[in-house]
Amino acid sequence: MISSLIAKIIPYFPKPFVYIFAKKYIAGPSLSDAVNVTKSLMDMNGMSTIDALGEFVTTKEVAEHELGLCYQVLDSIKDNNLETYLSIKPTSVGLGIDFDYGYNNIRGLVAKAKEYGLRARLDMENSPYTDMTLDAYRKLRSEGFDNVGVVLQAYMKRSEADVKSLIDLKPNVRLCKGIYNEAPEIAIKDKQGIRDNYKKLLDLMLDNEFYVGIATHDEELIQYSLDALKRRNLPKKQYEFQMLLGVREERRNSLLKLGHPLRVYVPFGDDWFGYATRRLKENPQMVTHITKSIFGIGK
Template sequence: MSLFNLLVSKTIMHIPGPLVGFFARGYIAGEQLDDAVRVARELNGQGIMATIDVLGEFITNLDQARGFKEECLRILQTIDAEGLDANLSLKPTQMGLLLDRDQALANIREIVARAADLNSFVRIDMEDISCTDATLDFYRTLREEFPGHVGVVLQSYLRRTPADIIALSDAPMNFRLCKGIYNEPRTAAWKDPYVINRNYTRCLERIFAAGGYVGIATHDEKLVFEALRLIEKLGLEPDRYEFQMLLGVDEELRRIIVDAGHRMRVYVPYGESWLPYSRRRLKENPSIAEHALRQMLGMRKV
């Protein structure tokens, strides 16, 4: 890690919001749904799918959950009305998971039911370890009620993930596989980046072997290589997987993957709660800030 990146990762939680916003502005569609629609349409024009997410998590009252539920319903309706090649991502805690588990499930069920009516799809995001069991339980319940219209996220840094794949392999599976970004205890999560990558490949192999559909969510070229190796080895058709990346991150690698004939989906976040998201992403990937600074100064990376 460069000295600049180390400095960003250590100080990002204390950097003023406007400065964070400057560095992160290329990685968030904007504050309104119209901004996300505009970006999704641009991506579709490049042969890239989108998943739209309204930012916000760990709410403090159920009125907020109702607001997020209504916004998610509006996103689904807008995707349909605009004819976008896009789906919806949501977080269980913005639906009230940590306040009222039954109400959170009811909120998500209403959203997934609407997605099924529109022949659309909802991805249930994974948050920190306190939410893992409930999130997987929600997915198991809703995939039975609305098969083909709901998926969930798995994180390769969690020690439990290979076992979770086996436990969920008793029915058709649809996963987004990512590394994970929350600071979990060593008892729950691998800490060595090499091991996390090895576990990612192990999980990907396990999903493919079980016949699951997977969104290969990574910007790590080593993992892209391993995924392509497995796809070629197993002779998988493009309808068995897609690659997924964050908006604005490594667009060159994104283009390479698309030009090679693979499906790509880009995560398009929007909303007024952009600051916590931006801080977390910059802490996870401080090279975003370095890239933005180089663009501002007209510098090329050497």
């Protein structure tokens, strides 16, 4: 009750206050911060994917600024020889302004990544952009860009049909639960229902030669995935685990120690507020931290 109330009001807290709790989820304000975090993950045999924070852009001016940042990320990955790729939020480079405009921006990035021998992934945003994002993905693949992946969300009722429609492409797909607040008509709302769908989609993907990014911190799903991989005796080039920076780091390290490929989502930039407030809302410890801070406990 208190938890959901705090989750609702957190976007209205002063930014410097939110930043105290948010900073563990973000590499820092600049690209060099994301590079340094990636290098320290590589020291542990881990990998990253770098996201220049920014989303739901409504003007071409801002979209072009975001696009410029994404090109800088690609240059930096190449120059530093990093085990990472670029995560692209489609609306941050203009997909929500106009499909052709956004597509051309995304295509330019994916083409540059290909020239450098790198990969990129289209993150999945909220439901108004699901079709456009999947259309952009399919169009990129039809143009021969096999260095690009996409994301499917287990809470979306449509995702099973989407998996089936992608089978022919043998795609590289990140499977996550989904983070946005979607209507019950199109999204599964109960926790166990989302988990069950995640398992079903994972099995479908693994049985159909998808490369799967298993993106979850949920122990039940991690265990299920480990069993599913073992049952199929799948090689390491067929999957990886993925986690968010700052979340369940001990579990992340234990998966790395077991020799599983594991990638951490590393966001950087000044535009951290939307990303960080979503993370804070899903953090079960958030209420304790905030209450302690408000009442000065532990100072």
